[in-house]
Amino acid sequence: MAAPPRHVSMLSISNSNTGAPQSASSDKPQTPQPSPSPQPTSGLRVPSNRKTIYDRHLNRSRNAELSRASFAYLFAEMVTYAQRRVTGIQDLEKRLNEQGYPLGLRLLDLLFYRSTSTSSSALSSSSTSSSPPNRPLRILPLLHLIHGPLWRLLFQRSADALEHSVSPDTPNEYMITDNDPLVNTYISVPREMNMLNCAAFIAGIIEGVCDGCGFEAKVSAHNQPTEMWPSRTVFLLRFGDSVMEREKVLERNGVK
Amino acid sequence: MSYYFTILSPTDTPIFNIAFGTSKGGGDGIARFRFPDTAQYMNQFIIHSSLDIVEEAQWTNGGMYLKHVDTYPPAAAYISAFLTPSGARFLLLHQPPQLPSSGSTSTLGASSLLGAAGSTTRASSSSVAANPTSPQTEEAVRQFMNEVYESYVKTAMSPFYKQGMEIRSPVFRSKITAAGKKWL
Numbered sequence: 553m554a555a556p557p558r559h560v561s562m563l564s565i566s567n568s569n570t571g572a573p574q575s576a577s578s579d580k581p582q583t584p585q586p587s588p589s590p591q592p593t594s595g596l597r598v599p600s601n602r603k604t605i606y607d608r609h610l611n612r613s614r615n616a617e618l619s620r621a622s623f624a625y626l627f628a629e630m631v632t633y634a635q636r637r638v639t640g641i642q643d644l645e646k647r648l649n650e651q652g653y654p655l656g657l658r659l660l661d662l663l664f665y666r667s668t669s670t671s672s673s674a675l676s677s678s679s680t681s682s683s684p685p686n687r688p689l690r691i692l693p694l695l696h697l698i699h700g701p702l703w704r705l706l707f708q709r710s711a712d713a714l715e716h717s718v719s720p721d722t723p724n725e726y727m728i729t730d731n732d733p734l735v736n737t738y739i740s741v742p743r744e745m746n747m748l749n750c751a752a753f754i755a756g757i758i759e760g761v762c763d764g765c766g767f768e769a770k771v772s773a774h775n776q777p778t779e780m781w782p783s784r785t786v787f788l789l790r791f792g793d794s795v796m797e798r799e800k801v802l803e804r805n806g807v808k
Numbered sequence: 809m810s811y812y813f814t815i816l817s818p819t820d821t822p823i824f825n826i827a828f829g830t831s832k833g834g835g836d837g838i839a840r841f842r843f844p845d846t847a848q849y850m851n852q853f854i855i856h857s858s859l860d861i862v863e864e865a866q867w868t869n870g871g872m873y874l875k876h877v878d879t880y881p882p883a884a885a886y887i888s889a890f891l892t893p894s895g896a897r898f899l900l901l902h903q904p905p906q907l908p909s910s911g912s913t914s915t916l917g918a919s920s921l922l923g924a925a926g927s928t929t930r931a932s933s934s935s936v937a938a939n940p941t942s943p944q945t946e947e948a949v950r951q952f953m954n955e956v957y958e959s960y961v962k963t964a965m966s967p968f969y970k971q972g973m974e975i976r977s978p979v980f981r982s983k984i985t986a987a988g989k990k991w992l
Contacts (some may be wrong), residue, residue, distance in 0.1 A: 604979045605962050657894050657971055658964055664872070664893045665961045668954070686870030687893050764818075764894035766866075798867065807868060 610665055624738040631739070631750055641748045645772070649756035656760020663701055688765055689807055691726070691791065691799055698758055699728055706757075707734050724791040728758070731781040749773040751785045758787055768792035810839040810903045811992055812851040813984065815960065817972040818895030820859065824975040824984075827851070831989040841903060842883055854880045855899045858887045862899070866891060872957070873950045876941055886941065890953035892960065894971070898953055902992075904939075948991045955987040 598604060634647040667685050688694035695714055703711045717725035733751045741748050751773040762769040770790045777784055791799075814825040827839040827848070843850045858878035865874050878887040883903060890898040939945060959980055963969055 604977075605966055606959055606977075606979050606983055608962070610958070610961060610965070654970065660894045661892055661961045661964050665958065668872075687872060687891065689867055689870050766895060802867060805868070808870075 610662065614666065620734075623734075627735055627750075627753070628738070630753070641745055644748065645752035645755075648750060648752040649759065649771075652753040652756025652758075653760040653763075656757040656762075657764045658760075659702065659705060659757065660761050660764045663697075663705055666705075667701070688767075690802055691767065691795070693808075694762065694765055694767055695726055695728070695789075698761055702758075702761060703730075706754075722790075724793075724796050726789045726791075728787045728789065729776075729784065730754075730787070731784050733783065733785045736783045736785065747775075749775050749785055751787070754785075755787050758789065762789065762791075767795050769795070809835070809905060809992070810841050811988065812839070812841070812855065812901040813956075813988070814852070814855055814899050814901075815956075815975070816859070816897040816899065818897075819972060820856075821972055821974075822852075823896075823973065824980070825852075826981065826984055826988075828985060828988045828992075830992055832992070837985075837989060840905070850883070851885075851901055854883065854885050855887060855901050858889070858899065859897070862889045862891070862897060865889070873953055875946050875949075888946075888949045888953075890950075890957065892957060894964070896960065896971075898956055898960075900949060900952070902945075902949075952987050952991040955991070956984055959983045959987075 630651060631644075631648065634651065635644055638644045638647060664685065664687075686693075688697055699711045699714045703709065711728050712731045713727070713729035715727045715729070717723065717727070719725075730751070733754060735751050735753055736749070739750050741750075755771040755773040759769060759771040762771065769792065772788050772790075774786045774788060775784075776786045809830040810827070811829065812825070812827045815823050817823050827841075829835055829837050829839045831837045841848070841851065857880075861878045862874065865877055872891055872893070874889040874891060876886055877889045879885070880887070885901050885903045888900045888902070890900075892898070960975075963975055963977065963980060964971070969975075
């Protein structure tokens with residue numbers, strides 16, 4: 553969806569062409585010469601403690617928990633920010649979705665990085681380090697990835713249900729249910745906006761994960777309260793036709 | 809052995825590339841391709857032409873490291889691929905030195921001064937350089953790719969980086985150079 557158009561890639565190809573001979577000749581290591589970027593010539597600005605993002609370990613914050621109060625505050629601000637420039641509920645949900653999307657792409661990489669690094673450290677000596685978790689090729693592994701590891705990374709628990717649409721007309725629809733989404737815990741929606749579900753942000757994250765894995769999908773969040781779970785939310789995943797076609801081909805070829 | 813490494817975004821935009829040579833077995837880390845210096849774009853052509861094969865292999869093999877995927881015999885170039893889960897492609901073109909016999913004798917001469925301790929490392933490293941499809945090479949490339957992946961994830965996690973942007977950070981470049989020195 554938010555993929556950069558083709559002409560962008562053409563543009564950068566021509567850029568790298570003009571820069572190619574120069575950069576190829578200057579590729580001797582340890583010449584941190586800033587490539588033709590509009591930066592001041594002093595080059596890189598390093599933080600005062602000399603630690604760039606590349607020097608920090610990605611697992612450092614792995615077990616660190618975020619204060620719920622500050623998250624609620626930030627999220628409330630995000631909703632307010634999105635609401636300031638919209639015309640309707642759908643528009644607002646779309647904006648929340650767009651805020652979540654890039655997060656999904658990032659979480660995907662982080663999730664795989666963390667699971668590979670733990671598996672290799674746990675089995676460091678054995679040769680099984682060559683079997684990090686596989687990229688999901690079929691829809692079901694992808695859904696399990698979202699339902700389990702992704703949810704645990706975000707909320708420290710799995711999602712509550714994972715269902716396939718029972719209607720034969722919509723085989724491309726899947727549902728992930730969360731009985732009490734964290735993002736909605738401190739949000740009470742006014743009566744005149746009762747269709748709004750701010751978990752559209754989470755839907756955006758899911759959409760980013762699906763798209764990143766190569767499964768084009770539209771994801772939306774819907775209120776489905778029950779007596780026990782008043783803020784129960786269903787995330788509806790609608791996969792595109794291309795995905796369903798590929799799914800059939802892969803099934804025929806016996807790819808798991 | 810000379811290497812050309814490139815990262816492609818999910819929409820096929822090249823976001824990073826670097827050429828380097830082996831540092832093992834007396835290598836000086838400078839790329840010496842068989843093309844003249846004026847034809848460096850050939851590396852890009854060869855790498856990009858392997859994308860079709862990568863995209864095919866992508867849906868049959870769930871691993872992130874796809875090993876050696878393509879060969880370009882006229883230049884004796886081998887291409888290894890690594891896929892990040894979010895769809896970026898790391899492609900490494902490697903080209904063994906043109907005259908493997910003279911190359912190995914010069915290594916021999918250099919390391920014979922080091923004696924027995926040096927000879928074991930020379931054996932493993934020269935096999936990496938000379939035989940691009942051997943298990944040792946695959947393993948070395950895998951380690952290299954994993955290290956690049958770590959740096960790539962760090963880049964991608966930056967709030968100022970959007971997917972598909974060119975990676976300009978000199979720190980990233982030096983990290984890749986270091987990984988290349990360490991493993992290849």
